[in-house]
Amino acid sequence: MKIMVAVKRVVDYAVKIRVKPDKSGVETQNVKMSMNPFCEIALEEALKIKESGLAKEVVAVSMGPSNCVDTLRTGLAMGADRAIHVEASRDLVPLTVAKLLKKLVEIENPGLLILGKQAIDDDCNQTGQMIAGLLGWPQGTFASKVVFDKEKQVATVDREVDGGLETLCLDLPAVITTDLRLNQPRYATLPNIMKAKSKPIKKFTLEELNVEIKSDIEVVQVTEPPKRKAGVILSSVDELIDKLKNEAHVI
Amino acid sequence: MACRFILQNLSKRHLLHSTFASRSASTLILAEHEGGSIKAQSLSAVAAASSISGDNPVSLLLAGSGSSLQQAAEKAATCHPSVSQVLVADSDKFAHPLAEPWAKLIQLVQLKGGYSHVIATSGSFGKNILPRAAALLDVSPVTDVVEINGPHQFIRPIYAGNALCTVRYTGANPCMLSVRSTSFPVPPISGDLKSGGASISEVDLSTLDEDSIGKSRFIKLSSEETDRPDLGSARVVVTGGRALKSADNFKMIEKLAEKLGAAVGATRAAVDAGFVPNELQVGQTGKIVAPELYMAFGVSGAIQHLAGMKDSKVIVAVNKDADAPIFQVADYGLVGDLFEVIPELLEKLPEKK
Numbered sequence: 001m002k003i004m005v006a007v008k009r010v011v012d013y014a015v016k017i018r019v020k021p022d023k024s025g026v027e028t029q030n031v032k033m034s035m036n037p038f039c040e041i042a043l044e045e046a047l048k049i050k051e052s053g054l055a056k057e058v059v060a061v062s063m064g065p066s067n068c069v070d071t072l073r074t075g076l077a078m079g080a081d082r083a084i085h086v087e088a089s090r091d092l093v094p095l096t097v098a099k100l101l102k103k104l105v106e107i108e109n110p111g112l113l114i115l116g117k118q119a120i121d122d123d124c125n126q127t128g129q130m131i132a133g134l135l136g137w138p139q140g141t142f143a144s145k146v147v148f149d150k151e152k153q154v155a156t157v158d159r160e161v162d163g164g165l166e167t168l169c170l171d172l173p174a175v176i177t178t179d180l181r182l183n184q185p186r187y188a189t190l191p192n193i194m195k196a197k198s199k200p201i202k203k204f205t206l207e208e209l210n211v212e213i214k215s216d217i218e219v220v221q222v223t224e225p226p227k228r229k230a231g232v233i234l235s236s237v238d239e240l241i242d243k244l245k246n247e248a249h250v251i
Numbered sequence: 252m253a254c255r256f257i258l259q260n261l262s263k264r265h266l267l268h269s270t271f272a273s274r275s276a277s278t279l280i281l282a283e284h285e286g287g288s289i290k291a292q293s294l295s296a297v298a299a300a301s302s303i304s305g306d307n308p309v310s311l312l313l314a315g316s317g318s319s320l321q322q323a324a325e326k327a328a329t330c331h332p333s334v335s336q337v338l339v340a341d342s343d344k345f346a347h348p349l350a351e352p353w354a355k356l357i358q359l360v361q362l363k364g365g366y367s368h369v370i371a372t373s374g375s376f377g378k379n380i381l382p383r384a385a386a387l388l389d390v391s392p393v394t395d396v397v398e399i400n401g402p403h404q405f406i407r408p409i410y411a412g413n414a415l416c417t418v419r420y421t422g423a424n425p426c427m428l429s430v431r432s433t434s435f436p437v438p439p440i441s442g443d444l445k446s447g448g449a450s451i452s453e454v455d456l457s458t459l460d461e462d463s464i465g466k467s468r469f470i471k472l473s474s475e476e477t478d479r480p481d482l483g484s485a486r487v488v489v490t491g492g493r494a495l496k497s498a499d500n501f502k503m504i505e506k507l508a509e510k511l512g513a514a515v516g517a518t519r520a521a522v523d524a525g526f527v528p529n530e531l532q533v534g535q536t537g538k539i540v541a542p543e544l545y546m547a548f549g550v551s552g553a554i555q556h557l558a559g560m561k562d563s564k565v566i567v568a569v570n571k572d573a574d575a576p577i578f579q580v581a582d583y584g585l586v587g588d589l590f591e592v593i594p595e596l597l598e599k600l601p602e603k604k
Contacts, residue, residue, distance in 0.1 A: 013555070017410045026414055094382070095391045118536065122409050122416075124394055125378050129350065130386035138467035139350050141379050144529065156470070160529045161375035162483070162538070164474030168349070171466040180536060181523065216391045216422025220404065223415050228561065231582040233573075237595040240567065243583055248565045250487070250544040251511065251601070 001055045001111035001172075003046040005080065006101060007039035007062050009071040010121040023221040026121075035071045038116025040078075040185035041178040045146060046114050047079045048183065054148050055112070057081045061104060063088055063097055069201060076196035077188035083201040084108075086209065096214045098130035103209045105135060110173065112155070117142050117177040128177035138170040142179040276307040276402060279360060279425070280334075281371040281380065283348070284313055287322030289330050291484055292372040295432035297331045300370055302399045302435070307368075310336040311449070312360055314345035314353065328448040331437075340454040347469035350380045355460050357384035366425050367402070373429040373539075374483070385427045392427035393418055397434040402426070411535040411558035432483060433541035433562060475528050477515075479505075482531065485514035487544045488563070490533055493520035494549025494571070494589060501526050503593045504548065510600055516540065518556050534559035548589040552577025569593075 011017060012032040020027050035043075046058045060075035062068040063086040072083035086100050105113065113135075118125035132139035140146070140157030144165065147156045159166045160179050170176075188196070206213065234240050244251045278300040282293040293311075300309045311327045311334050313320060320341055327337045338360060344352040357380070361369060369384070371377030373395045385392040398406035403420040405428065420426045482488065489511065491504040501521070508515045516538070517531040533540055535558035545563035550556060552568070552575055560566070561580050568581035569592050578584045585592060 011410070016554075017413050019414050026410060093391045095386060095389075098386055120411065120535070123407075123411065123535070126382035126385070126392065126394060129379065129382035132350070133354055133383035133386035136463040138463065139379075139383065140467075141350075142375065159375075161379075161472075162530060163375075164472055164528060164530045166472045167470040169468045169470055174466075180519065181529070214391055214422075216420060217393065218419040218421055220417040220419050222409070223417070225408070225412060225415050225561075228566075228580055229582075231566070231578070231580075231584055233578065233584045233586060237585070237592055237599060240583055240585055241596070241599055241601075244544070244565070244567070245601070248544075248582070250565050 002057045002059060002108060003049060003055045003112045003114060004059050004061060004105065004108060004110040005039070005043045005046045005075070006097075006113070006115045006127070007043060007060055007071055007075055008036045008116070008119045009033055009062065009064065009068055010036045010119055013037055013120055019222055019224050023223055025219070025222050033067070033070070035074050036116050036119045038118060038120070038178055038180075040116075041180070041182050042114040042116050043075055043078055043080060044183045044185040045176075045178060046112075047186070049112070049148065054150055059084060059108060059110070061086070061101070063092060063100055065089055072201055073196050074188060076199040076201075077193040078186060079192065080199075082199060084204065085201055086204045086206070088206055093214050093217050094124050094126040095130055096211065097127050098134055099211045099214075100206075100209055101127075101131045102134045103211055105131075112173060113137070113175045115175070115177050117179055128175050132175035135173075135175070137173050137175050139175045139177070140168055140170050141177040143176050144179050144181045146176060146182070276304045276367045277364070278303065278307055278309045278368040278370055279357075279364060279366040280309055280311045281353075281357065281369065281377065282311045282313050282327065283372075283376050284315065284320070284323035284327075287319045287326070289323055289327050291437070291481070292374055292432040294331060294437040295435040296370045296372045296430055297333055298435040298437050299396070299399060299428070299430040300368065301333050303368060303402050307333070308335040309333045310338055310364065310366070312338045312340070312357070312454075314340035314342075314348075314356055316341055316343050316346050324451050328451055334449045337449050337451045338454050339451060340456060342456055344464055348376050348380070349467050349469060350383050351467050352459075352464045353380045354383040354387055355464060356454070358387045359456075359459055360454060361388060361425055369425045369427045371429050372432050374432070377429040381427060381429050388425065388427070390422050390425065390427055391420070392429065393420060394429045396428050396430045408558075411554050412561065413554065413558075431539055433539055474530065479508055480512070480514045482514040482516055482533070482538055482540060485540070485542055487511045487513035487546075488516045488533070488540055488542045488560070489513045489546045489548070490516035490518065490550060490560070491521055491526070491548050492518040492550035493524055495521060495526060498526045506597060507546075507593055510597060511544075513544075516560075518550050518553075547577055547581075548593065550577050551575045552580065
């Protein structure tokens, strides 16, 4: 079985972001970029499945401008066998990403598609569900545990939902999106970083994949959220109870 | 194959119908129900629909099987003055809220009804199902909306809520949204709407496209039994972080929550460490809460946690570290040891009336 993992290059999770003064977006120049944390978890899960002997190959995919290649090299350094870069100079909405992924799935024929549940920049949480819909594959989103049965060709997925932990059984091929507790991604070791330099990255252009580029969402502006009024540090529990009762009127 | 042919022709006819009628709004709400009642957060989706435009008849879509579904339908018919129709999809396929049958159901109902908007609440049900349905309908959804500025302009948080993005939807009907329930509170509905309740009708499932249904099966749902109110809608939330050190110590948080009639929340670190189950996690990828009072004990205040609670009306933070980032959002802060503060609070807090 081949596993395809879609990864995204985003502003690093620890960076304190700034909104551009012209409100056109968030400042990303000279800001640390990394592989989306959920995508790292997705790749780690694919690698674990391969290492357990249930898959032959892990292919990492990313879509965007040329600096996507950095993220793909990180993926290759973690252990992916090959990478695919779909070159796109503008922002793609999740539906377009899903359609591009569908084309790649038709070319590569993976038995499993793993994605992070959401990207920490746009926080959309849509792409995995969309590609599953387009392919007609079952979906196991927000996965915190995945167990394969090679014989029965099913995946049992524990999902983190509002009410607790839901367990589903999915026929393969399937789409899984990863949640935080699925695994702890490995660090790329120096020897693997060196090896990654010679692993292949195939490039596709949007024209080659011949997919309709959806542009039905327009960004009007990006603004800062309203700031909270500064608070006070109190000196005793008595004072806290008093404030909550007589000032804030919440107890 | 025949089903697909019928669906395609239906869609052509209704595309014409919907472009003609596109100026008037009509909304389909994807509602959840449990134990014979509509879930409270689904009503937020109805509240959101009312803010899209004044004249916006709302149809509530319920799916499931058996008597609890029919009971929920009866309650749905009188749950909100905006609801003019309740659509009921009754089949074993919907015994559990699986994305595959639900997405096909939404596609079927939309092609028949030509709604201008489809809305779900942004909980695990809406997040799981809405985007799949949107892909089937070939439209980009707008997810996690916190403000509606007109029928096609919305505000949604990005970068863990550290920025707000105003977007305009410029595509064809339907405009599909998931909305944060904390941003669309439901005003108390006075009395029973027994007169003028909505009509209830069964969805004709005979043309439901079977492809992809049956490839997923529900096995079980593990939840913790609790007397505490629902975290997503509680008036008061008491949260513990990793500083609680053990699942046993978390009982202190529980006791305080009980005294205040509050829900219990937790940080990612506390859940990762196994102190509490995942459904208590508050944060960017956990639950978003906006209670009247949020009390955080031993919580450092990482960006990702703040994303889940910074819209709370009053925030109290107790932490040994005076430099903890949580103090930057707290209205009232106490620099101290939670193992001393909590017992003192338990002793001195007035009894709940």
